[in-house]
Amino acid sequence: MTHASHPITLADIARHLDIAFDGDASRPIRGLATLKEAGPDQVAFLANRAYLKDLASTRAAAVLLHPEHGKNCPVPRLETENPYLGYARISQLFDPLRARDVPGVHDTAVVAEDAVLGEGVVIQANAVIESGVTLGAHVVVGAGSVVGADSSIGDGSRLHANVTVCHGVVIGKRVVLQSGCVIGGDGFGFAHDGAGWHKIAQLGGVVLGDDVEVGSCSSIDRGALGDTLIGCDVKIDSQVQIAHNVTIGDHSALAGCVGIAGSTRVGKHCMLGGGVGLSGHLTICDGVQVTGMSLVTNSILEPGVYSSGTGAMNNTQWRKNAVRFKQLDDIAKRLNKLEKNSRSE
Template sequence: MTHASHSLTLADIARHLGVPLSGNAQTPIRGLATLKDAEPDQIAFLTNRAYLKDLATTRAGAVLLHPEHSKTCPVPRLELDNPYLGYARLSQLFDPLPARDRTGIHPAAVVADDATLGEGTCVAANAVIESGAVLGERVVVGPGSVVGADSQLGEGTRLHANVTVCHGVVIGKRAILHSGCVIGGDGFGFAHDGGAWHKIAQLGGVVLGDDVEVGSCSSIDRGALGDTLIGSDVKIDSQVQIAHNVQIGDHSALAGCVGIAGSTRVGKHCMLGGGVGLSGHLTLCDGVQVTGMSLVTNSIHASGVYSSGTGAMENHQWRKNAVRFKQLDDIAKRLARLEKHRD
């Protein structure tokens, strides 16, 4: 449940969304809530048929919904073909975070003399801006965050508390980096001499496009030689690991705990479910969706939905199936012999 520090009218909201309104245009709205919990000064939304039961009894001041549900809505409504998108846009109006931003440099921040800060930049307490860093207009650097030497942050980018942007990283406009994420740490590169490991210096960087969001405690490693490249409008959830020299195309989305090994290329408009693992040096073409907890060990050259592994089942059944899995190779060979004999 959200409440804004100010109120808008339904007319303001309809105008912002560019949709028709059915109801009192002057009704004041102070926030957003679910159909079940909304009060008369809040807006709710309906995107899942499972919540139709809550629509009949909602006390919301108005509801965002698809036109097919308009006849069953007992309160004022705003009709959209994509109510969830409308909710996403509306949520920005009630987000209290931008209102708390203060421009300028906190006395407890450390900013190198040769760093460049754009107009309207906010650098919070205990943040560090290292030598040669360039911050665009209206960049927000949260408490305890570090912007490494010679890195660049595009206008409107926000670093929440305790974000680390290492040296030589380039981040586009309007990026959002959540607490604990590390952009540009060393890739996992070592050479083995038969007895010990020897570190390979990671000489590349990381480039993030515009409108990228990176969740908390996620890591995007710098390239070994060339750069690790993340396209524009890529959304990365929390606790995701992206190894050195990975490339991810525009508009792709990665859910929590995804792991991508080095030099793999993910196309545009791809979606990787929670816990998906991609082996190294693979290519996923545009429009690939991989369902949660799948392991991808070969390149994918056709768009579509891909899965691996098995769903949970009773342990005794799983143990039987595991035994049969070990027998598959022998069964396949026997079948091949039978088919050859039949021919």
């Protein structure tokens, strides 16, 4: 359940969604809630047919729903073809973070003299802004966050507490970086001389497009020579590892614990499920969906849904199948031999 600090009217919500509304447009709305929990000063939404049973008894001030369900709604309705998208849009109106943003630099923050700060910038306690940094209008740098030298952050972006943006990183507009993520750390580059490892300096950077979101404790490594490139409107969940010189196309989404090895290229409109691993130097074309816990070791050049691995099963059955996995090569050879003999007869 969420609440706005200052009342918003139903007219404000309808205007924000650019849809018609036939109820009391001046009614103040103080939050969003489920159909079952909503009170007369809250808006509810219906995006899943499983909750149709709760519509008739809702006490909400209004319900955001598809037109096909409008006739069954006992309270004023906000009709839209995509109620869940509508809910996502109006949720921004009730985000409590917006009310707490006070433009200015906290007394404990450290800001380099040559840093360029746009209009309405918020720099919270103990943040560090290094030399050569440019922050666009209304950027928020959360408490304890660091923006490294010569980096730039576009208008309307937000760094939550304890985010690290390393040197030479370019971040677009309206980007959200959740707590603990690291953008532009060194890639995993070492040369072996037969006895030990020698570090390769990572000389590239990271570029994030507009409207990117990166979840908590995720890492996007800087390039070894060129840049690691994340396109516009890419959504990255928590605890994701993106290695040096990876490219991810616009509008792709990566669920938690995805790992992408160096120099792999992921296309536009791709979706990688939780725990997916991509080997290095691969190409994944546009429009690919990889289901959770899959391991991809070869390039994917045709759009579609891809999976690997086996689902959980009884341990006894799994052990039997594991033995059979080892026998597959021998079985294939015997089958080929039988087919050759059959053709020769």
